[in-house]
Amino acid sequence: MSISQPFSKELRVGSSLRRGEYLIQSILGQGGMGTVYLATHIALADPVALKRLPADNDLPESVAAELAALLQSDKVQLQGALTGQFPSSGGEYTDHFLREALFLARLQHHALPALYDYFLEDGYWYLVMDYIPGIPLNLYLSRHGPIDVLEALEYAMQLCEVLDYLHAQVPAIIFRDLKPANILILADGTLMLIDFGIARYFKDQQEHDSSDFGSPGYAPPEQYQGSGQTDARSDLYSLGIILHEMLTGVSPGERLFEELLPARHYRPALSPLVGALLRLMTRHEPSLRFQSALLLYQALTRIYRLEECRLYIQEVEAITQPFHPGEQASPVRFSSGADEQMHSPAEAVPSLEQRRRRRAQLQEAHRQRLEYQEQLFWVDEGLQSRSRLSLSQLALPRTADEQITIVPPIHSNFSRVVKISFLLALLLCSSMLILFVSARGLFSLSFYSSSQSTSTAHHDEEHRTFVWQAMPSLLQPQADTTAVYVMVKGRPYVYMGGGYRGRMTPAYSRTLYRYDIEAAHWESATSITFPGMVNNAATANGQQEIYFTAGYSSDSYKVSSLLYRYQPESDTLDKIVPPAEITFGFGSSILADQQGHLYLTQGFLHAGNGHELAGRSWYRYDLSTGVWHLLRPLPVGLGYLTLAMDGDNNILLLGGARDAGQQQQTNELYRYYPALNVWEHLEDQAPLPLSGAASCALDSTHLVLVGGYDTSSQKGRPQSWLFDRQTLFWSPLPVLPRGGSMLGAAACDGKGHLYLIQGAEDPIQPTQQFWEFIAPSASVPQR
């Protein structure tokens, strides 16, 4: 980065680029190589960051071709073709530009800005990427350092996760410039990594790096010694230095080979465990450090938990205010001023899916714009030939910073004809689309109604694919039930926790029932009398264990924070009593992941008041250790919501209601990232406000949601949907044949079969109805 910049012209705020496509809003930062601007994509009204570097040479054709392919394809699959080489343009700035562009375009990670586009204008290259509404970590530390141990450990875990992603690329990518100035921190505590300026691919056969620069103080000795090639362990060393700085508040300075003073020298209250971790991370000899980001991540996770307990015990001993370990790492303390740019946490981190869509939108907007400009040019030519005006008088603004408006309107009969023809064509296409969609809808509806009149026992393939099939009735009417699918001694069952029985005496059932799928009949599952549980939740953990929250007592209306484990194989029921600070009530939701964790929402803490608002607490219970965790709270307090795993081991939260009376229902969606302990508010929404819907995972991709409470009719909804957990698309399924479903429950076998206990249509009239729904691709059910 030693050569002086050949161009020095700065862009003024308010100037536009790419013929009015982007409007410069402010300068975000100036690095050694270029300037980064905050700009708005005018047509999409979206903020983007534009990184500008002098164009001191042409872009090699192979780079332009790869960027075109990467930026236009949704799924980047070119990794296999990578050799770890970058072609040289012959220009230092252009080389820097092309490396950063290729790295960003090849990578897709939520902690890295996505590259949307690039362009050349007035002798400069521009990278169009995600605007990250955060501040550099060095600035944050200068204001708030040293920071809390748990906060620092959480940041280190986030960085470890993104380093693991980079190191897992083939060939591995070594970032080589990990320092607080290259890390941006968002208002919700999410960290993002910027500046791939000196990152490189690791080369197996190479003994030395070709260049040895890095940032003094943060780069490991091997980056300067020239005695070896930097590798994954070099980035982990830099992370150790950053963790040391976060915990001590002391910057490493420009030291190259001196050892750091132990962190406990600056902060004696730090635990010996954390001191030892730092020593291990910052050892000069790479073979004595952590050998991979994954190993380090695991160590950080364990130390985080131990520190959490240690601090908890300290707090209890000091008998100060109640302590909430899960909330220690947040919120990030931003002061006013530079933080005004911060968006709310929900807006802060666009998901990869949102970024993909954004990139497509941006490119589509650019393509349409080019087409429009071409059209205008053509119109201009027509006008020119007729009126003999010079083209320059009609052309679009040529100096980038003169105009903000996109296109000057041209009023001519000709352009009107063009527009009208375009509109007519659009109208025709839309009508055809509507006809097509309605035809499909009619088909499925008529199909459904024809099957409705036939007997319930359909066995031909076609009928199985589209209908709700009536199944043997429950032993008694029941609503407010739970249901799970479990294999017991190799035999499939649907277990149902008894619920409200209407006018019968007693009104609440304490029985656990099960439906034997092979024998096609209902039976009482155990002689154990279950506690009365209303508005509770249940899940199975894949190990033939069923977990129930207790909801509230049917006798005393007392809200309970108990958890029960029932093991069908041994017919045993255990009570799990969480610590006092874990308070889940009724209307809460529970989900088991595949890694031995239960996740639980808090629900409502007082029964008998429809205005009661749901709590925001979010818990994890580790089945193997019996340890409870208070996690980052839900973005909004919600009860009666649906939880589901997405395809990437993250958790989706769908719908719910803020109040116990379910008047304040929502169709919002959120995603929880367990590795980061962060919630994201998704752009997508459910087709209707969903509260109290019965749901289960039909197969590895789809969730089915049925019914829920309809506030306007005060009845159960008859609708059901197939929800794709990866694309977040909703497809309507045939409505329930006999009324709606509320206070019902669904259980899936995960292979395309769903069993629905309908519950009630009217809240006070439970039904005995039991239905099956079979996905088109499912195998024939065992009966």
Ligand SMILES: Nc1ncnc2c1ncn2[C@@H]1O[C@H](COP(=O)(O)OP(=O)(O)OP(=O)(O)O)[C@@H](O)[C@H]1O
């Ligand atoms: N995507 C982004 N969103 C918001 N701000 C950004 C973004 N990218 C960069 N910045 C800001 O611009 C500054 C300079 O960016 P960057 O480090 O990428 O430039 P550089 O010229 O490569 O710097 P260096 O001299 O470290 O190589 C950063 O410190 C940061 O404050």
